[in-house]
Amino acid sequence: MSASMQELASAKYQYGFTTDILMEEFPRGLSEDIVRLISAKKSEPAWMLEWRLKAYRLWLRMEEPDWAHISHPPIDYNDLYYYAAPAREQPKSLDDVDPELLRTYEKLGIPLNERAALAGVAVDAVFDSVSVATTFRETLSKSGVIFCPLSEAVREYPELVRKYLGSVVPMHDNYFAALNSAVFSDGSFVYIPKGVRCPMELSTYFRINARNTGQFERTLIIADDEASVSYLEGCTAPMRDENQLHAAVVELVALDSAKIKYSTVQNWYPGDADGRGGIYNFVTKRGACRGRDSKISWTQVETGSAITWKYPSCVLLGEGSVGEFYSVALTNNHQQADTGTKMIHIGRNTTSTIISKGISAGKSDNTYRGLVKILASASGARNFTQCDSLLIGNECGAHTVPYIESRNASAKVEHEATTSKIAEDQLFYCRSRGLSQEDAVGLIVNGFCKDVLKELPMEFAVEAQKLLSVSLEGSVG
Amino acid sequence: MAIPGWKRHDMTALPLKKLEAWRYTDLTPLAEINFSEAGLGVAPAALPDLGLPRAVFINGRYSHASTLPMPEFSPVHETGDLPLAQINAESAQAGLTIDVPDGVDAGAILLVSHASGEAPFAVHLRHRIHLGRGASLTIIDIAKGDGLYWHNPVMDIRLEAGAKLAHYRLQDESRAAFGLATIRAHIEAGAAYEHFSAIIGARLSRTEIHATLMGEEAAAHLNAVQLLNREQHGDFTTVVAHRAPCCASRQTVKSVLSGLARGVFQGRIEVDRIAQKTDGYQMSQALLLSEHAEMDIKPELKIYADDVKCSHGATIGALDEDQVFYLRSRGIPEAQARALLIRAFLDDALSAVRHVQARALFEAAIDTWWVSQ
Numbered sequence: 079m080s081a082s083m084q085e086l087a088s089a090k091y092q093y094g095f096t097t098d099i100l101m102e103e104f105p106r107g108l109s110e111d112i113v114r115l116i117s118a119k120k121s122e123p124a125w126m127l128e129w130r131l132k133a134y135r136l137w138l139r140m141e142e143p144d145w146a147h148i149s150h151p152p153i154d155y156n157d158l159y160y161y162a163a164p165a166r167e168q169p170k171s172l173d174d175v176d177p178e179l180l181r182t183y184e185k186l187g188i189p190l191n192e193r194a195a196l197a198g199v200a201v202d203a204v205f206d207s208v209s210v211a212t213t214f215r216e217t218l219s220k221s222g223v224i225f226c227p228l229s230e231a232v233r234e235y236p237e238l239v240r241k242y243l244g245s246v247v248p249m250h251d252n253y254f255a256a257l258n259s260a261v262f263s264d265g266s267f268v269y270i271p272k273g274v275r276c277p278m279e280l281s282t283y284f285r286i287n288a289r290n291t292g293q294f295e296r297t298l299i300i301a302d303d304e305a306s307v308s309y310l311e312g313c314t315a316p317m318r319d320e321n322q323l324h325a326a327v328v329e330l331v332a333l334d335s336a337k338i339k340y341s342t343v344q345n346w347y348p349g350d351a352d353g354r355g356g357i358y359n360f361v362t363k364r365g366a367c368r369g370r371d372s373k374i375s376w377t378q379v380e381t382g383s384a385i386t387w388k389y390p391s392c393v394l395l396g397e398g399s400v401g402e403f404y405s406v407a408l409t410n411n412h413q414q415a416d417t418g419t420k421m422i423h424i425g426r427n428t429t430s431t432i433i434s435k436g437i438s439a440g441k442s443d444n445t446y447r448g449l450v451k452i453l454a455s456a457s458g459a460r461n462f463t464q465c466d467s468l469l470i471g472n473e474c475g476a477h478t479v480p481y482i483e484s485r486n487a488s489a490k491v492e493h494e495a496t497t498s499k500i501a502e503d504q505l506f507y508c509r510s511r512g513l514s515q516e517d518a519v520g521l522i523v524n525g526f527c528k529d530v531l532k533e534l535p536m537e538f539a540v541e542a543q544k545l546l547s548v549s550l551e552g553s554v555g
Numbered sequence: 556m557a558i559p560g561w562k563r564h565d566m567t568a569l570p571l572k573k574l575e576a577w578r579y580t581d582l583t584p585l586a587e588i589n590f591s592e593a594g595l596g597v598a599p600a601a602l603p604d605l606g607l608p609r610a611v612f613i614n615g616r617y618s619h620a621s622t623l624p625m626p627e628f629s630p631v632h633e634t635g636d637l638p639l640a641q642i643n644a645e646s647a648q649a650g651l652t653i654d655v656p657d658g659v660d661a662g663a664i665l666l667v668s669h670a671s672g673e674a675p676f677a678v679h680l681r682h683r684i685h686l687g688r689g690a691s692l693t694i695i696d697i698a699k700g701d702g703l704y705w706h707n708p709v710m711d712i713r714l715e716a717g718a719k720l721a722h723y724r725l726q727d728e729s730r731a732a733f734g735l736a737t738i739r740a741h742i743e744a745g746a747a748y749e750h751f752s753a754i755i756g757a758r759l760s761r762t763e764i765h766a767t768l769m770g771e772e773a774a775a776h777l778n779a780v781q782l783l784n785r786e787q788h789g790d791f792t793t794v795v796a797h798r799a800p801c802c803a804s805r806q807t808v809k810s811v812l813s814g815l816a817r818g819v820f821q822g823r824i825e826v827d828r829i830a831q832k833t834d835g836y837q838m839s840q841a842l843l844l845s846e847h848a849e850m851d852i853k854p855e856l857k858i859y860a861d862d863v864k865c866s867h868g869a870t871i872g873a874l875d876e877d878q879v880f881y882l883r884s885r886g887i888p889e890a891q892a893r894a895l896l897i898r899a900f901l902d903d904a905l906s907a908v909r910h911v912q913a914r915a916l917f918e919a920a921i922d923t924w925w926v927s928q
Contacts, residue, residue: 145575452871454847469861472828478856484871487843493869495854499861 094347104161110134113260116161120229120263123236133249133259140253146416147445147477148385150358153323158292160261163205202227202266202282204295214278221277223307224269228296231267238269242300246329246366246393254325254360254387258294262327265295270305270336279535281310284326292323299329301336303369308339310538319355321384326361334369334396339377341534343542346382348549353412353441356384363390364420367399367428375402376419377533379542381549384413389447391420394428394456401430404530406542408523408549409442409474418448418480423456423489432463435527438474439550445477450491452484459489467497468526470519470550520547565645570638579819579851580761580790585733590705593676602667603697605912609665610651615678617649623664626652631681637763640737643709647681650708657687657715663695663910668708670700670732682710686718686746693721695913698736699756700729706757709737714746716770721749723913725920728756730787735761744770744799751908752779753917754789755924761790761819768795768802768830776805778904780917782924783816783848790819797830797860804834807904810841811897812848813928823855824865831860837867842874842900844928894925 104115113134117127142153201213202225218225224235232239249259266282284295301307324346330338340363349356359382365374376390392401403419421430430450438444446465467476478495500522508518524531524543531539566586570577596614603609610626611618617625629652633644655661670678686692698706706728714720720740728734734757740748752762766775781789795804810818824835841850854867874896882892901921908914 467856467858469858469863472831472859472861474861475859476856477858478854478867480852480854480869482852482854482869482871483849484841484843484851485847485849487846487848487873489872491869491871493852493854494866495856495868496866497856497858498864 091347093345102163103159106159107156108158108160108261112160116261116263119161120232122232125240126232129244129249130260133256136250137253137256137260140256142253146387146447147443148387148414148416150321150385153358155257158323160292160294161263202280204264204266204282204284217277221274222271223274223276224267225280226267228265228267228298229263231298235267235269238300239267239298242298242329242331246331246364247327247362252362255327255362258296258325258327258362262294262296265297265326267297268299268307268309270301270307272302273304275305276307279308279310281312283312292325295326297326297328299338299340300331301333301338303334304336306337308535309341310535311340311342312345321355322357324357324359324361328361328363328390330365330374332365332367332369332372332374332399335371336369337373338365339375340365340390341538342378342380343538343545344378344380344382344386345545348382348413349384349411351411353384356413357382358385359383359388360385361388363388364393365391365401366393367396367401369396369399371398372396373400373402375404375533377404377530378406379530379534379545380405380407380415380417381545383415386415386417388417389419391422392430393422393424394430395424397425398427399425400428403430403432403434404533405434406437406527406530406546407435407444407446408437408546409439409444410549411440411442413440413442415443416445416447418446420449421451421461423452423459423461425456427458428456429460432461432465433529434465435530436465436467436476437470437523437526438467438476439470441473443475443477445479447479449481450483450493452486452489452491454485456486457488459486461491463493465495466526467495468523469497469499516551519550523547523550565642568638568642576792576821579821579853580759580788584759585705588675588703588705590675590677593670593678593704594672596669596671599669599671602669603665603699605665605695605916607663607665607695607912609667611667611669612649612680613669614672614676615649615670615680626650628652635739637737639707639735639763640709643679643681643707643737646677646679647709650681650683652683653692654685655687655690655692658689659687661690661692663693663912666694666696668698668706670704670706670729671702672704673702675703675705677705677707680708682708684710684712684720686714686720688715689717690715691719693910693913694723695910695916696722696724697727698725698734699727700732702729703731704729705733705735707735710739712738712740712748714740714742714748716743717745718743719747719749721910722751723908723910723917724750724752724762725916726752726754726756726760726762727920728760730756730758730785732757733759736763738762738764740764740766740775742766742768742770742773742775745772746770747774748776749907750775750777751904751917752791753920754779754781754783754791755920757787757789759788761792763792765794766796766804768797768799768804770799771801773799773802774804776907778806778907779808780901780904780921781808781810781818782921783810783812783818784814784928785816786814787816788819789816790821792819792821794823794825795835796825796827797833797835798827800830801832802830802834804836806837807907808839809901809904810850811844811900812841812850813844815847817849817851819851821853821855822867823857824867826858826860826863826865828859831862833860833863833865835863835865838903839867839869840900841871842897843871844874897925
């Protein structure tokens with residue numbers, strides 16, 4: 079590797095800085111007392127505390143799953159901080175927010191300041207364990223849209239939260255979902271009322287800052303009959319030598335003819351070139367298409383994290399409902415990704431589309447794991463799946479593990495998968511037109527991912543393209 | 556007559572559903588049966604006879620109906636980690652042992668395993684096939700029977716450089732039986748293992764093939780058709796390991812399911828770091844002919860080399876009614892139209908069988924199955 083490329087490779091994670099502000103942290107470790115403390119800190123009603131404790135007791139009896147194609151030293155759950163928050167009082171408005179925090183988000187390119195905000199994007203920013211600011215709330219509330227931190231929703235809209243929280247991802251769903259149910263500290267809550275098309279795109283920005291802290295946010299989005307919303311999620315963390323745990327849960331509910339589009343650009347710190355540090359990202363994301371003709375669409379660009387364990391899924395209950403999953407997962411250096419989706423067809427005439435593009439470089443391992451399940455009740459169901467993998471260099475691994483189960487003869491399921499490398503003639507073509515090796519690879523990779531990138535909202539698509547090129551730096555040549 | 560060395564099966568050694576490799580096939584019904592030792596059994600009047608040299612095993616013993624000399628049987632030293640092969644190793648007392656010397660074309664032979672009896676019994680045959688450098692052989696392997704039994708054969712194949720083995724297997728076990736076959740093929744440079752299975756019989760069956768490509772330009776073709784009805788459960792599982800550069804593997808698996816039948820295909824292609832220029836292809840397609848049939852497919856790629864071309868495809872669906880309509884509009888009766896379309900569907904897998912007698916055998920078996928629908 080040339081000196082300049084080494085420079086590039088080491089400079090590539092531009093979000094690795096830390097923010098020094100006074101933090102309030104609970105003692106290390108996990109116990110019922112910590113769960114009670116978190117709940118008390120949030121001034122939660124008794125039912126919420128009961129719910130957390132039930133999840134905690136359940137979690138104690140569960141075992142960490144081991145089926146994914148990943149390996150890591152055991153996680154010591156008692157060595158983590160489960161709550162960390164900027165020490166100032168909960169801000170009433172943006173003016174109350176610690177200016178150091180605002181500067182942090184500015185550095186990250188997140189438009190927290192409404193005047194400077196990108197037109198039409200409302201942001202909820204989550205810093206370690208708490209939501210620090212939510213913008214455009216007034217504009218949104220005019221159309222009846224609720225967009226606020228989940229901790230606030232528990233107090234302000236308990237009937238909605240009680241009805242839907244845990245209804246898509248029950249606390250016993252898996253080890254990390256149970257842990258999250260016990261200790262989740264904040265996240266976003268969105269409710270789009272009947273017939274409302276959310277007037278702007280909603281966005282959450284997650285930032286892990288504190289050392290040794292696990293982040294356990296929980297997002298709940300409900301689109302009532304004929305409502306629609308587009309939601310964006312971005313994540314970064316400082317560069318640290320230790321591994322940090324992120325175990326989030328996202329639940330989406332789409333009622334009759336409702337549409338939810340959920341886009342993620344996941345850029346948690348991936349660790350350094352030797353695999354030191356980085357985020358362990360164990361996330362449960364699931365959407366339920368409960369109403370007729372409802373639609374849930376997941377788009378993700380996964381470039382960060384030392385380990386990604388994530389399967390955004392759709393449960394297609396409503397007749398004619400639609401599930402989509404568009405994914406780009408790029409791993410480099412020592413990153414490990416085991417990601418994919420589940421499409422569970424229950425209702426009649428339900429359709430799903432899965433497009434997954436995996437790129438492995440360096441010494442990384444990249445696995446697509448997906449399930450398409452057609453139940454006997456899903457007459458006329460339809461699925462199309464395409465998984466393509468690209469290998470860059472011969473020290474990485476690309477794996478495809480699809481599960482396809484059909485119990486209905488009138489359903490049609492199609493799956494195709496390919497694995498290949500970047501064709502020499504494509505590279506040669508680009509080089510002969512004066513592109514550097516790295517630019518040529520970046521161009522070809524972006525082309526390989528086009529089917530997914532075009533599903534992203536515009537601002538995200540631009541960011542994602544840049545991110546792909548940056549993440550590949552140091553992997554070719 | 557008791558078989559010497561017989562011991563009761565340790566059913567706790569059976570693989571459980573919670574093992575990833577067994578997630579779609581549940582052996583609980585097998586574990587609940589108390590298998591006794593096999594009786595002598597009687598050779599049926601009409602044993603398959605294609606005019607070829609044949610080895611016949613009746614209830615796990617070498618039969619005088621064989622025309623090949625009785626092979627020597629040496630004790631089994633099982634080194635693998637497959638639970639069914641372990642169980643086989645503890646009980647196997649017989650099996651076909653063939654060693655084809657370098658450069659010899661041994662032509663085609665017939666291997667017949669037949670089982671019948673009153674009380675439930677188990678048969679564990681251990682076949683060993685070795686082909687020297689440049690040797691070639693065709694095995695037509697037929698498993699049949701009556702009544703409730705457990706057939707658990709293991710076939711270990713070793714192909715030296717440039718050897719060619721064609722292995723055509725008709726699994727037509729008793730509809731009350733359990734048929735669990737394990738086939739392991741070790742394939743050296745330039746050698747080729749060509750496999751075709753027609754899976755028609757047994758109440759519950761699994762055909763598990765492990766093909767390991769050890770030398771450059773080795774090839775493995777693993778094709779199958781599964782025809783299942785009523786409450787049959789059929790599982791075709793393959794693992795193709797590319798452990799050397801420039802090897803090729805091809806798989807086409809077609810399943811036709813009716814009644815309450817459940818079909819399973821699991822196919823894994825592994826490509827080691829060293830196995831550059833691998834060419835791996837796999838296609839699995841299933842037709843569900845009835846409301847309650849079920850198909851589960853798990854194609855899997857595990858790839859550690861970058862300069863490879865690997866792909867797999869899978870489809871599950873019903874017979875295309877437009878195609879039926881097209882044929883009917885040209886004066887072909889409905890039943891015949893459907894039969895024609897199913898034959899066409901199976902043809903991709905069947906066309907790999909180039910041996911004339913084997914091909915005729917499979918076509919007859921498919922026709923018999925279709926008529927019985």
